[in-house]
Amino acid sequence: MTMIGGLLSPVERFVREFGRITLMFTESVYWGVRRPFKLDYIFKQMEFIGVNSTIVVIITGMFTGMVLALQSYYGFRKFGAEGLVGATVALSMTRELGPVLTSLMVTGRAGSAMAAQLGTMRVTEQIDALTVMALSPIKYLVTPRIIAGFLMLPVLTVVSDFIGVVGGYVVGVKLLGINEGAFIDKMIKYVELNDIYNGLVKSAVFGIILSTVACYKGFYARGGAEGVGKATTEAVVVSSVTILMSDYILTSLMF
């Protein structure tokens, strides 16, 4: 009995946690479609999650594109196909690395901060204060963050895709001397609009995941500064892992 119990409890914990996160998401959708729309709160979060993450996303995208060019050049040179470097960089960026790396960077930067903010508001009773004022804390705190995550991640991913390709171009054409015409031609030939769309759909889902998980962890934080710290760590770990797992699922669905 105890062995079964020992096996069940982590599973049970996972199921319960998953259920509660889903409930919170549903509740925030419910509040999101009800008047009054808290546009000022949403814009503020869009600035925080989106605008303020731009530099990090640019640097990440740039270096990823650059290293992709370097690595694929090394491989393609062996059979004289250097011209494919551009297409490889662009496909990898738009379909996979743009959305995933952007989401992971935003999780580290904004997801952790969201969990810490909400966690602090919880332990200092600011969330209770909203409830006592007959206002829904979900509407004021969670819904705007999830909407902002959903809207801004695709935007950041476009930035990352573009900068990544530019980085690949600089390394491939300017540094390694790949023929510019081949680089761009092959890229246009092999990259379809659908590749970009798939990446953007994924990034929108990742945006929902990271903001929902971060809000959930912060919203239910317990036990003072230690609890807030724990919530922040868990927010980053759980959203990163969930993003990577759902990346596989989404990619296989859209393959």
Next chain:
Amino acid sequence: MENKAIRIVDLHKSFGAQKVLDGINLEIERGKITVIIGKSGGGKSVLLKHLIGLIKPDSGEIWINDVDITRLKEKELNEVRMRFGMLFQEAALFDSMDVFDNVAFPLREHTRKSEQEIERIVEEKLNQVGLLHFEEKRPAELSGGMKKRVGLARALILDPEMILFDEPTSALDPIISLTILDLIKETQTYLKKTYVVISHDILGMFRIADKVALLSNGTIAEYGTPHEVRQSRKEVTMEFLNATKIPGFSGGEP
């Protein structure tokens, strides 16, 4: 109008195996200051949070103006909450806003008043709590006592019928404590609202209370005017009151 603002009937609440509230019965009078005293960690905060629906009881009833709030859904509960104000232990001001926006927040969210009118009301409330000219400060720049003043102004802003106070003098030095207590007494005398205060600061609470309830072992062990409670010969009451006698200090003798 009935003179009972809140009636608590046989309220039970446990957290795991720990019985925190074990059959609370209490009638809180309208337009008076009722103080609930008791040991730290004895369930006072839990009781207070039940009154405003932040915690649901395991069993029992809480009647507020002929409505049992323990049976209400969140939406109906919110209508009841509109009649309450609450001052939290650490004031629970929103640290993303300055003092003015904190106090104005309930007005902006619940009324359609013009900014001009909001400004007038906020100034009036801040004046009442003695904090004019601090509108642009952030909560992080305020001392503990000032935060409580802002918290009180925010609790009063919608002119609620009832105001709940969670440990209003905790973590304050004795002098600031006194000014906060005087402020509570003053505003109550002026506004004639129902105040419910929980605290373990017995000496301070006897200054302001119209009625005192002693929470002990999850039940109300004693309930009466401060004078009646002082005269009580019940063992729990005497034990609790004796703890405040400090030899050589004038405040020591209750």
